[in-house]
Amino acid sequence: MDTFVNFFLGGFANGAVIALMALALVLVWRSSRVVNFAQVGQAMFTSFVGLTVVDLTGSWILGLVIAIAAGAVLGLIIHFLVMRPVRRADSSGAIIATFGVLIALQALAAMIWGGDPRAYPTPVSYSGITVFGRVIAITPYDIFVIVAMVILVLILTIVLTRTKLGLSMRASAFNPEVARLSGVRVSRMLAAGWIIAGMVGAVAGVLVAPTATLSPNSFDIFLVFAFTAAVIGGLDSLVGAVTFGIGTGLLLSLVTGYSDASNAALVALILLALNLWFKPEGAFNHHKARSV
Amino acid sequence: MLTIENLSVSYGSVQALRDVSLTVPPGRVTAVIGANGAGKSTLMRTLAGLVRPRSGTVHMNGEDITGMSPEDIVRRGVALVPEGRSTIPDLTVGENLRLGGLWRTSAQRNASESRVFALFPILAERRSMRADTLSGGERQQLAIGRALMCGPQALLLDEPSLGLAPLIVTQILELVERLARESGMAVLLVEQNAATALRVAKTGIVLNLGQIVMSGRAADIASDEQLRHAYLGY
Numbered sequence: 063m064d065t066f067v068n069f070f071l072g073g074f075a076n077g078a079v080i081a082l083m084a085l086a087l088v089l090v091w092r093s094s095r096v097v098n099f100a101q102v103g104q105a106m107f108t109s110f111v112g113l114t115v116v117d118l119t120g121s122w123i124l125g126l127v128i129a130i131a132a133g134a135v136l137g138l139i140i141h142f143l144v145m146r147p148v149r150r151a152d153s154s155g156a157i158i159a160t161f162g163v164l165i166a167l168q169a170l171a172a173m174i175w176g177g178d179p180r181a182y183p184t185p186v187s188y189s190g191i192t193v194f195g196r197v198i199a200i201t202p203y204d205i206f207v208i209v210a211m212v213i214l215v216l217i218l219t220i221v222l223t224r225t226k227l228g229l230s231m232r233a234s235a236f237n238p239e240v241a242r243l244s245g246v247r248v249s250r251m252l253a254a255g256w257i258i259a260g261m262v263g264a265v266a267g268v269l270v271a272p273t274a275t276l277s278p279n280s281f282d283i284f285l286v287f288a289f290t291a292a293v294i295g296g297l298d299s300l301v302g303a304v305t306f307g308i309g310t311g312l313l314l315s316l317v318t319g320y321s322d323a324s325n326a327a328l329v330a331l332i333l334l335a336l337n338l339w340f341k342p343e344g345a346f347n348h349h350k351a352r353s354v
Numbered sequence: 355m356l357t358i359e360n361l362s363v364s365y366g367s368v369q370a371l372r373d374v375s376l377t378v379p380p381g382r383v384t385a386v387i388g389a390n391g392a393g394k395s396t397l398m399r400t401l402a403g404l405v406r407p408r409s410g411t412v413h414m415n416g417e418d419i420t421g422m423s424p425e426d427i428v429r430r431g432v433a434l435v436p437e438g439r440s441t442i443p444d445l446t447v448g449e450n451l452r453l454g455g456l457w458r459t460s461a462q463r464n465a466s467e468s469r470v471f472a473l474f475p476i477l478a479e480r481r482s483m484r485a486d487t488l489s490g491g492e493r494q495q496l497a498i499g500r501a502l503m504c505g506p507q508a509l510l511l512d513e514p515s516l517g518l519a520p521l522i523v524t525q526i527l528e529l530v531e532r533l534a535r536e537s538g539m540a541v542l543l544v545e546q547n548a549a550t551a552l553r554v555a556k557t558g559i560v561l562n563l564g565q566i567v568m569s570g571r572a573a574d575i576a577s578d579e580q581l582r583h584a585y586l587g588y
Contacts, residue, residue: 226456229445233453236442242424243402243434244453245504 068199069319075204077311078211082266083288084303086259093255103167105267137260182271296344361410385551385558393564402434403427433506443486454503470499491522
């Protein structure tokens with residue numbers, strides 16, 4: 063029982079990070095109808111930027127702030143330099159372009175920071191809390207990650223539902239023509255989607271880097287997890303991304319704990335296949351399924 | 355005043371509009387009637403900036419708006435209610451309205467909103483409900499309300515009667531006519547349902563295969579039996 067609780071608790075923080083990555087995927091999907099496979103590459107690259115700042119200044123929080131800013135800039139650059147030119151092609155062209163961006167970012171990161179895994183510091187302790195003389199598997203850092211995710215989700219919810227920018231972004235996603243006729247500059251809203259997704263991805267990267275070490279390829283597996291969570295959630299749904307992000311984290315922690323870490327990706331893929339088989343429109347999506 | 359001169363539009367090799375000239379004066383309704391495929395919707399979409407004309411010009415209060423983007427045209431006071439109840443079902447009624455004219459000052463927006471609620475009280479009642487819970491007639495009111503939120507001096511209505519019960523159509527069109535008269539707005543109304551449109555309009559044009567075949571007082575068009583048989587099919 064003890065082990066089960068430990069595995070379960072350990073999965074929460076991981077789930078929070080997967081939820082953030084899935085949120086970033088959903089934000090881009092909603093604005094551009096593109097699955098952004100470069101998202102983990104952007105998160106990795108901006109985490110390296112953050113680590114460089116931490117190394118130079120010794121300030122974890124400054125590293126986070128600069129990483130978020132870098133995430134926004136990188137999102138904007140990818141939108142203008144890659145996605146806008148390929149938009150005239152069909153949507154599979156755009157998706158393949160995001161793979162190209164992923165590979166380019168990994169190569170660039172390896173050239174700048176090298177291929178060896180680097181340790182990313184934590185702002186709070188990363189060792190188990192002792193409760194009644196027993197060490198449990200949740201650490202102060204895990205709690206920090208979960209709180210950070212909750213705050214970020216709240217901010218995003220407020221921006222999307224209570225501001226002019228959020229209303230413009232949602233209207234542009236649902237019906238670009240009506241949005242334009244209402245005076246919304248829809249092309250700017252696409253850029254806004256990439257910028258905000260880049261910022262959310264940067265936070266996810268900085269939060270997960272201390273637990274996974276940072277190297278050009280160290281986040282690749284999160285692509286599988288986040289993609290699974292986002293698709294099961296319906297790709298359009300922020301609530302779905304968060305719910306299934308955390309759910310995926312918990313499940314993977316149990317799988318890793320009871321069998322082996324190498325099975326985690328396999329389980330994620332099985333989940334994805336089952337979802338596409340039985341409920342292809344996603345659990346939180348009211349619209350009819352996209353057929354392949 | 356919306357002034358259209360020698361407007362021509364092509365889709366590939368198909369010419370949808372040929373040399374259309376028309377002025378839409380303030381304070382009243384101008385009707386565009388014609389059969390399916392006559393180019394009515396193309397005219398409206400071109401005026402709103404969704405389609406680029408091949409030649410010709412469009413002026414709004416003297417300013418050349420030809421070839422501008424929809425976002426810029428609506429800022430110059432020309433708002434389109436496109437065909438088929440242009441509401442966003444995933445947003446609430448209030449959000450659909452607020453979407454119109456986000457660039458305007460909050461004082462302007464509040465004034466427009468109270469005017470829309472006075473005109474369509476049902477929208478005020480339903481403001482926090484999703485737009486897909488509304489009936490067809492209510493959704494058309496919402497679509498017109500969204501356009502009015504942009505503070506237009508020229509309102510373009512594309513087939514507002516589509517799929518609505520005749521009584522509701524009459525109500526909505528009479529409301530639009532009163533709105534034009536009282537606020538001095540120029541209204542361009544496209545209708546396949548010619549009889550209803552000509553009742554509320556002062557003047558009108560008849561389009562056939564992209565060309566104007568008649569223009570003049572609405573009453574004259576309505577009473578011209580030959581024209582009705584030839585182009586309107588009733």
